Amino acid sequence: xRNKMMIAVTLAASTLSANAFAAGRDYxxxxxxxxxxxxxxVVAETFGNKTKFKTPKIESTGxxxxxxxxxxxxxxxxxxxxNASRRIKKSEVEKCASNGVKEITEVQVGFDxxxxxxxxxxxxxxxxxxxxxxxxxxxxxxxxxxELKDNPYKMWxxxxxxxxxxxxxxxxxxxxxxxxxxFAELAMEGGCKKIAWIKALxxxxxxxxxxxxxSVREDGAYIEAGENDNLIVQKLEKNPDALGIFGFSFLDQxxxxxxxxxxxxxxxxxxxxxxxxxxxxxxxxxxxxNSHVGKVPGIKEYLAEFTSEEAWGEDGYLTExxxxxxxxxxxxxxxxSVKNLTPxxxxx
Numbered sequence: 449x450r451n452k453m454m455i456a457v458t459l460a461a462s463t464l465s466a467n468a469f470a471a472g473r474d475y476x477x478x479x480x481x482x483x484x485x486x487x488x489x490v491v492a493e494t495f496g497n498k499t500k501f502k503t504p505k506i507e508s509t510g511x512x513x514x515x516x517x518x519x520x521x522x523x524x525x526x527x528x529x530x531n532a533s534r535r536i537k538k539s540e541v542e543k544c545a546s547n548g549v550k551e552i553t554e555v556q557v558g559f560d561x562x563x564x565x566x567x568x569x570x571x572x573x574x575x576x577x578x579x580x581x582x583x584x585x586x587x588x589x590x591x592x593x594x595e596l597k598d599n600p601y602k603m604w605x606x607x608x609x610x611x612x613x614x615x616x617x618x619x620x621x622x623x624x625x626x627x628x629x630x631f632a633e634l635a636m637e638g639g640c641k642k643i644a645w646i647k648a649l650x651x652x653x654x655x656x657x658x659x660x661x662x663s664v665r666e667d668g669a670y671i672e673a674g675e676n677d678n679l680i681v682q683k684l685e686k687n688p689d690a691l692g693i694f695g696f697s698f699l700d701q702x703x704x705x706x707x708x709x710x711x712x713x714x715x716x717x718x719x720x721x722x723x724x725x726x727x728x729x730x731x732x733x734x735x736x737x738n739s740h741v742g743k744v745p746g747i748k749e750y751l752a753e754f755t756s757e758e759a760w761g762e763d764g765y766l767t768e769x770x771x772x773x774x775x776x777x778x779x780x781x782x783x784x785s786v787k788n789l790t791p792x793x794x795x796x
Contacts, residue, residue, distance in 0.1 A: 455614030466556075468780055476504035480514025481626050482675040483560055483695035484732050488531050488764050494765070495511035495753045501746030504529075510675045511626025518735065519544035528740040528747055532733045533560065533626030533695065539738035541794045544732035551738035551791040555751070557760055557784055559772035561721040561729040562631050563619075563708040571612040573604075577727060580711075582607045583616050584670050585664035595647050599665045615796030619673040619680045619694035620664075630730040633709070637661040638727060664694035681706055696721060696729075697770030721772045732771070738789050745764055755783045 478488055485508040495505025509517065514530035518718045519540055524712050530603060536554070564575060582588055583604065587596040606609035615625075621628040640661035641647040649657040664670050673680045677694040679704045684692045691709070696716060701710050708716040720726040734754075753759060760766050763772050774782070 455689075458664070460759045463577075464574055476529065476744055476746055477527045478504050478506040478531065479509045479517050479527045480529075480734065481511045481533040481732070482621070483533040483697070484531035484557070484734060485628055486701075486769055487557065487771050488734065490638060490765065490769055491630055491750070491754045491759055494759070495746070495750050498753070499746065499749055501749060504538040504746075506531075508675050510622065510624035511629070512538065512586070512624035513675075515540045515543075515735075517546055518737065519549055521547045522549060522571070522739045524744075526737070528744050529750075530735050532735065533730065534629045535731070535733060536735060537629065537794070538792070540795055541792070549718070549739070550735055553736040553738055553786065553789050554792045555734050555736065555755065555786055556774065556778075557732050557754065557759065557771065558766070558774055559700055559721055560732050560770070561716050561726050561747045561772070562627060562634065562693060562697055562707075563716050564635070564691055564693055564711065565684065565699055565708045566691045567688040568688075568705060568707050570684075570707075572707075573611065573616060573691065574713070575611070575709045576608075576642075576712050577635055577639035578642045578698060579604075579608050579611065579639065580635045581637075581642075581661070584636065584639070585660070585665055587660065588663045589643055589646070590595070596660065599667070602649060602669075605649055611743055614689045617671065617687070617690045618693065619671050619683055619690055621677075622672045625675060627693065627695060631728070632662040632664070634728045636728060644763040653718040661796045663761045695770075696772070700770035718767075718770075718772060729772075735792075736786075738791065741789060751786050755779070755786050 449657055485506060488506050492504040509534040511534055514532060515536060518527050518528050521752060561572055567574065585599055585602060588599050590597050601607050604616055605613045624656035646657065646660055677698045680692040681692055681698060684690055685705050701705060714720055714726050716726055721729045735749065758764055760773060760779065767773055
């Protein structure tokens with residue numbers, strides 16, 4: 449009898465807790481990547497129109513900022529979902545766990561390319577990843593092997609004589625952005641390791657190698673333009689000599705205003721990102737706090753909408769917004785994981 453009473457009390461407490469949670473917030477709260485933001489917004493609006501649930505509130509905080517908020521703990525004052533234009537880091541998983549966020553479901557939603565773009569009124573740019581590194585790195589190699597110097601280059605044609613004689617001025621995301629992380633890894637490091645002695649450092653001193661390859665100059669040639677990619681597009685319109693860094697979806701949606709540079713001889717396009725030939729491309733994700741499912745109304749239904757063929761499929765409405773879809777096999781695998789809220793098992 450006593451056991452039954454204890455079970456009843458526990459169930460009642462659990463119900464009260466869930467009701468109190470929902471009473472505090474009856475809509476889904478999403479933070480994170482500015483790159484994933486437009487895709488999540490379209491899904492949220494469709495979800496709000498199709499279901500009885502309120503349209504989720506979405507804030508563009510950058511991937512790093514999103515993980516910080518998401519991993520702060522459980523409860524109505526913390527987000528339910530965070531969008532990310534890079535995979536969660538081991539340190540972030542550990543931070544989540546230390547604050548009681550122990551079960552997270554990872555959802556890869558598709559792919560995106562990082563555009564290096566300028567105004568349609570500006571010069572055409574044909575860049576290599578080495579050009580990008582030499583133009584934007586904090587320090588660059590001297591003629592003597594093993595030596596570095598502060599980046600002296602002011603003009604693109606100083607980096608490569610085939611490039612326009614235009615001042616190096618690049619508007620890009622801040623360190624909290626997943627786009628910045630991915631750009632550093634794919635474009636900067638991709639060019640950095642073309643230099644043999646730096647590439648050899650990766651095996652000897654990984655931290656020094658990363659510091660050289662990922663550090664962006666701070667002398668005004670690279671301008672942190674915040675998390676609002678639309679703002680970068682507007683600034684490029686006003687300054688045809690500047691370049692900007694943002695996701696392919698923004699390039700695609702603003703094709704009447706801006707154009708993308710080719711990288712290593714490959715044009716940025718839907719097809720070239722999908723087949724992996726465009727070298728500066730990356731996967732996109734969002735992460736779900738499993739402890740909030742069933743407490744905040746509509747989370748499971750939102751997940752079902754995002755991972756429906758109507759949304760993320762090859763002919764889904766997200767592809768019209770510039771999302772590069774996953775393979776059918778991968779979509780089925782992730783859909784199964786989402787339905788079961790399979791917790792992330794992090795492997796670096």
